[in-house]
Amino acid sequence: MKYAFFAGCLIPAREPHYENSVRKIAPKFGIELVEMENANCCAPFSIQSLDYTSWLALAARNLCLAEKMGLSIVTLCNDCYESLLMANTILKENKETREKVNKVLADVDLEFKGKTDVKIFSDVLYEVGLEKVKNAVKRPFKGLRVAVQPGCHLSKPKRLHFEQRMGILALDELVEATGAISVPYERKEACCGGPLRGINDEVALHVAKQKLESMKAAGVDAIVTVCPFCYLELDMGQIEIKRHTKMEYDLPVLSFAELLRVAMGMDLEEWELKAHRIPVTKLLNVAEAR
Amino acid sequence: MMFAVRNLTAREGNFPEGILIQAKSLFENGRVVMASRMALVQREKYGLGEEPSVDVEAVQKILKKTRFDKLISKGK
Numbered sequence: 001m002k003y004a005f006f007a008g009c010l011i012p013a014r015e016p017h018y019e020n021s022v023r024k025i026a027p028k029f030g031i032e033l034v035e036m037e038n039a040n041c042c043a044p045f046s047i048q049s050l051d052y053t054s055w056l057a058l059a060a061r062n063l064c065l066a067e068k069m070g071l072s073i074v075t076l077c078n079d080c081y082e083s084l085l086m087a088n089t090i091l092k093e094n095k096e097t098r099e100k101v102n103k104v105l106a107d108v109d110l111e112f113k114g115k116t117d118v119k120i121f122s123d124v125l126y127e128v129g130l131e132k133v134k135n136a137v138k139r140p141f142k143g144l145r146v147a148v149q150p151g152c153h154l155s156k157p158k159r160l161h162f163e164q165r166m167g168i169l170a171l172d173e174l175v176e177a178t179g180a181i182s183v184p185y186e187r188k189e190a191c192c193g194g195p196l197r198g199i200n201d202e203v204a205l206h207v208a209k210q211k212l213e214s215m216k217a218a219g220v221d222a223i224v225t226v227c228p229f230c231y232l233e234l235d236m237g238q239i240e241i242k243r244h245t246k247m248e249y250d251l252p253v254l255s256f257a258e259l260l261r262v263a264m265g266m267d268l269e270e271w272e273l274k275a276h277r278i279p280v281t282k283l284l285n286v287a288e289a290r
Numbered sequence: 291m292m293f294a295v296r297n298l299t300a301r302e303g304n305f306p307e308g309i310l311i312q313a314k315s316l317f318e319n320g321r322v323v324m325a326s327r328m329a330l331v332q333r334e335k336y337g338l339g340e341e342p343s344v345d346v347e348a349v350q351k352i353l354k355k356t357r358f359d360k361l362i363s364k365g366k
Contacts, residue, residue, distance in 0.1 A: 007342050009321040009322050009323040009324075010323050012325060012329070012333070012338075012342055013321075013323045013324060013325040013326065013341060014323065014326065014329055015329075016329055016332045016336055016338055017332065017336070019336075019338060020336040020338060023338070035342065036342070037343055038343050038344060038345035038348070039342065039344065040316075040344050040345065040348070040349045041316050041320060041321040041322050041344075041349075043316060043322075044312070044322060046313075046322075047312070047313065047316060047322075048293055049293060049296040049300065049305070049309065050296070050297065050300045050305060050309065050313055050358070050361060050362070051297055051300065051356060051358055051361055052293050052294070052297055053356045054352070054353055054356040054358040054361075057352050057355075057356055058316075058349065058352060058353075061348065061349075061352060104352055104355050104356060105352070107352065107355050108348045108351050108352060197308070198306070198307070198308025198309070198311065198312075199306040199308045199309065269336070271332055271335050271336075272336075275332070
């Protein structure tokens with residue numbers, strides 16, 4: 001299975017350990033990631049708030065690059081995923097909008113034809129099959145109680161995700177394929193607060209705190225996410241909350257790719273362990289011993 | 291509907307500074323987040339190579355066509 005690999009901005013720039021884990025596990029499932037040369041930012045929804053046409057045209061350019069490669073896109077980032085998926089859906093379904101955007105794209109010698117699809121890495125793994133994922137697990141996280149943090153963008157548009165059993169539902173089952181238990185908690189589908197960063201940091205931190213309290217109340221050992229923004233907010237956020245309120249949650253945050261990689265018997269390197277503000281070493285050792 | 295309202299507000303130059311920073315980076319670099327020095331060191335250690343390439347010229351052509359450059363110059 002070949003995919004046009006859309007790394008996005010945040011993961012290569014802030015979380016290369018996440019990207020590294022994906023690149024290590026993808027080939028084990030026959031997933032080939034083909035680099036998308038010269039792709040631009042997805043563009044995120046903050047840009048949509050400024051100017052809808054600019055957002056759509058930039059997303060369309062990325063979709064056109066994948067069309068030229070003759071491949072569907074796979075993303076790692078929830079924000080990129082929703083942005084590209086929404087743009088692809090809008091442009092495929094709305095002729096008037098497609099024509100308007102194609103006039104913009106003509107300046108860069110591109111035309112959106114509607115010949116690509118957009119997936120997030122967890123959904124690609126789900127399509128590979130839960131049995132194959134379970135069979136690849138060598139060191140199950142048996143009994144590890146995990147709060148799955150799907151992130152807002154993994155559930156939109158609802159009609160695509162819930163009809164096809166993608167997004168949150170698929171992620172829960174994938175996490176459980178590693179032997180961990182996806183523990184239900186009250187604010188599971190709520191925002192992590194990350195999108196408010198740079199706009200109102202105080203409110204962002206308050207939202208993250210509510211989320212962490214909900215997870216802690218459910219008695220989890222760790223947080224697992226596929227979203228790089230949620231990862232940053234909930235990992236670094238715990239340090240900030242401790243500084244401001246003395247409240248300590250001590251919940252290690254792992255990307256799903258890291259969880260699966262370790263379960264498959266591939267250890268994290270020293271630099272990757274150091275990238276986590278809330279130490280994950282104890283969690284990984286405990287999991288191995290269970 | 292919400293985005294239409296936000297777009298109208300943005301045309302008046304009303305948007306948060308954090309969003310303006312992202313928008314300027316998008317126009318100048320083709321991406322909203324640039325790699326930190328630490329991330330570049332980590333990428334090298336993992337054998338991931340440099341940040342993915344981006345065609346800034348193409349991004350700027352698109353954003354000039356949609357007058358995004360004019361829009362962000364109104365940022366307060």
